[in-house]
Amino acid sequence: xxxxxxxxxxxxxxxxxxxxxxxxxxxxxxxxxxxxxxxxxxxxxxxxxxxxxxxxxxxxxxxxxxxxxxxxxxxxxxxxxxxxxxxxxxxxxxxxxxxxxxxxxxxxxxxxxxxxxxxxxxxxxxxxxxxxxxxxxxxxxxxxxxxxxxxxxxxxxxxxxxxxxxxxxxxxxxxxxxxxxxxxxxxxxxxxxxxxxxxxxxxxxxxxxxxxxxxxxxxxxxxxxxxxxxxxxxxxxxxxxxxxxxxxxxxxxxxxxxxxxxxxxxxxxxxxxxxxxx
Amino acid sequence: xxxxxxxxxxxxxxxxxxxxxxxxxxxxxxxxxxxxxxxxxxxxxxxxxxxxxxxxxxxxxxxxxxxxxxxxxxxxxxxxxxxxxxxxxxxxxxxxxxxxxxxxxxxxxx
Numbered sequence: 321x322x323x324x325x326x327x328x329x330x331x332x333x334x335x336x337x338x339x340x341x342x343x344x345x346x347x348x349x350x351x352x353x354x355x356x357x358x359x360x361x362x363x364x365x366x367x368x369x370x371x372x373x374x375x376x377x378x379x380x381x382x383x384x385x386x387x388x389x390x391x392x393x394x395x396x397x398x399x400x401x402x403x404x405x406x407x408x409x410x411x412x413x414x415x416x417x418x419x420x421x422x423x424x425x426x427x428x429x430x431x432x433x434x435x436x437x438x439x440x441x442x443x444x445x446x447x448x449x450x451x452x453x454x455x456x457x458x459x460x461x462x463x464x465x466x467x468x469x470x471x472x473x474x475x476x477x478x479x480x481x482x483x484x485x486x487x488x489x490x491x492x493x494x495x496x497x498x499x500x501x502x503x504x505x506x507x508x509x510x511x512x513x514x515x516x517x518x519x520x521x522x523x524x525x526x527x528x529x530x531x532x533x534x535x536x537x538x539x540x541x542x543x544x545x546x547x548x549x550x551x552x553x554x555x556x557x558x559x560x561x562x563x564x565x566x567x568x569x570x571x572x573x574x575x576x577x578x579x580x581x582x583x584x585x586x587x588x589x590x591x592x593x594x595x596x597x598x
Numbered sequence: 599x600x601x602x603x604x605x606x607x608x609x610x611x612x613x614x615x616x617x618x619x620x621x622x623x624x625x626x627x628x629x630x631x632x633x634x635x636x637x638x639x640x641x642x643x644x645x646x647x648x649x650x651x652x653x654x655x656x657x658x659x660x661x662x663x664x665x666x667x668x669x670x671x672x673x674x675x676x677x678x679x680x681x682x683x684x685x686x687x688x689x690x691x692x693x694x695x696x697x698x699x700x701x702x703x704x705x706x707x708x
Contacts (some may be wrong), residue, residue: 323698327695327696374658374671374673375673378672379674382679384679386670386678411646450658450671450695453660453673454658454696456657457657457658457659457696458659460657460674461655461656461657519667523668524681524682525669525681532667538664541666542664559664559668562667584665
């Protein structure tokens with residue numbers, strides 16, 4: 321049962337970290353819980369479909385279907401986060417300063433919330449499909465199903481609890497720095513997802529590694545330590561990344577922080593905000 | 599779609615077009631009763647190899663290794679290819695994530 325608990329907790333934790341960052345980043349946007357909830361539900365349904373189609377995915381593209389699929393999912397999530405980050409750079413300060421007055425103005429937030437709903441759905445889909453495959457294996461192998469249910473539920477609950485704790489921690493960031501901080505976290509999250517995608521493209525042998533590994537920080541923090549796992553989910557930590565992964569990571573950080581800077585309205589423009597958009 | 603997203607897509611496409619060609623030698627690794635057979639597998643160092651992971655169990659398994667930077671699901675009674683290396687001489691542990699208590703192994707590159 322403990323093994324099941326730990327495995328489920330691990331997968332749920334990774335998705336929960338992403339969901340908690342998304343939840344914090346959308347603070348003040350009306351209707352966000354509906355979007356996040358929809359994302360989770362779509363992700364769960366997707367996880368079942370992916371697990372059911374695992375064999376087909378694995379067999380596709382001369383045995384490299386899984387790598388392409390994972391890379392595709394990760395890069396789609398990266399793109400969606402990027403889109404949101406740039407949008408937030410344009411509108412975030414407005415949201416922060418006028419949360420009261422414009423609280424009901426969901427229409428402005430609808431597009432980027434779609435993007436983040438997709439991010440949540442993809443995160444749940446990726447981690448969830450592993451849980452489903454694992455659970456299916458336990459059932460097919462005839463292992464004690466009581467332990468499976470107990471371990472699964474405990475894993476789910478503890479993973480969600482970790483996500484809620486993370487969310488509560490993020491909310492303690494002072495409002496002045498809040499969107500800057502959550503946007504920064506989103507950028508690092510996107511960079512980590514892109515680096516993971518690069519890892520799968522390395523694995524599929526379609527991208528050169530450039531250096532493998534580029535460095536080895538296992539002596540400091542291993543990938544399977546809990547802190548290593550949490551940092552992997554949050555900011556893409558890897559003890560032995562390839563050069564290509566580092567390149568993807570840095571490219572995303574540069575692209576998104578640069579994009580956000582370019583998209584940000586000038587200070588004098590903000591002072592004159594009441595003018596309705598033309 | 600934002601400018602950064604478009605730039606990013608361009609970046610990915612340009613990098614993805616660099617693909618490698620020749621087929622490396624195949625080496626077989628079997629999963630049976632949630633264990634790897636052989637548990638220690640000798641492979642040539644400094645050359646790319648294609649590890650064929652053959653799952654003889656009916657249950658799915660995930661071949662995973664932090665040292666090799668690999669993570670791949672192999673469904674029940676299925677075979678998956680995993681490209682590995684070129685590896686410097688040394689020991690590279692791997693494990694089956696779904697049955698990590700028993701499914702432990704290592705590549706010995708020499």
